[in-house]
Amino acid sequence: MGEILKDKWGVEVDNVRLWRARREVRGDLEDDHKKSWSKLRMYAEMVLRTNPGSIAKISSEFVGEPDENGTRQAPRFKRIFICYDGVKKGFLNGCRPFLGVDGCHLKGIYEGILLSAIALDANL
Template sequence: MDDEEIRYPGNQFDSTYSGKKPYLNQEREVILENGMIFPDVHSFRARLRDYTVQAGFKIVRDKNEKARVTAHCVAEGCPWRIHASPLPDGTTYKIKTLIAKKLVDSFKENPHMGLDTMLVKLNKLYGIEASRMQLYRAKRKCKEELEGDHGSEYVLLPTYVEEIKKTNPSSLAVINYGLPPTPVSEDEEEPDPTPIPQYPLFQRIFISFEAMKKGFIDGCKPFIGVDGCHLKGPYVGVLISTVALDGNNGLFPLALAVVKGECKDN
């Protein structure tokens, strides 16, 4: 009897269903993949528990029933999510999510792939059925995988500012943070005394490269214009730019900033 049988006794499933049998890799690590099938919900839960302990991250179970198990990673910005539910026999369990990872290569070839095409590919390649809402979420995750997402890019801003200061020391790069407001109880006017972790929130960033300043002083007319445009996306805000006029009456960039809104302080 190998350790697979010791750790998961009775790990037998109905071989008439299409799917991949759970296995350990060469390093004896637990593997979870789309399409894996398990004899019952208990076997799946045991695998899931061992996988998260091995990988070193925590999960929250959104659904933990015999009819379905759905869980996601609790870490901010982590896209990991898994969903499994029984097959027609009502007992055999099958992993039916982690869909986005399977479609990333397809989106590289066709960035404008529609939901109907996604469903055909999932059915043909992996035998996966998905609702339109699941397909929509998978499409969004694929785009984030290929293009990045707003949250992870904002996290990189402090590093970007430090790199500007290090490689272009005469430039001006400033980033401001603030704390979120303290929650107030609905029944009280005083702040809730329960301690809540306070994480700094991005407020604004201002950048003016040395070449911009030097170009303005050496070759531009004494005129400065400021304007802004509203940013789309989950965090909105305003992109403000400052321009001057060069000797040919062309626009010359002088500085840029991303702020919450156009106001005197910003």
């Protein structure tokens, strides 16, 4: 970051300030991600309401032990599965019996793997 600031704007910034700026930006990004996860259940409910016959499953888990009052921490998101009814019907009625699964590793605050299932169209 320091080199970019120096090359682009001719400004020299010490490492401590760069580290603080980086930490502050990452904190803002983490807060934005937390807000997005809180809307995930609403999205799954909307998928089910607007696409009858679709499937939307969300899995979460409790992390850590309950505190001294017996109160558990808020559940932490683990995974989501969505299958739209139109995609399901198209697969069952028009695809060859081949199913491929592809995945990519996610980078950033919340690491993980994004898996995607594909099938071949019978018309190809």
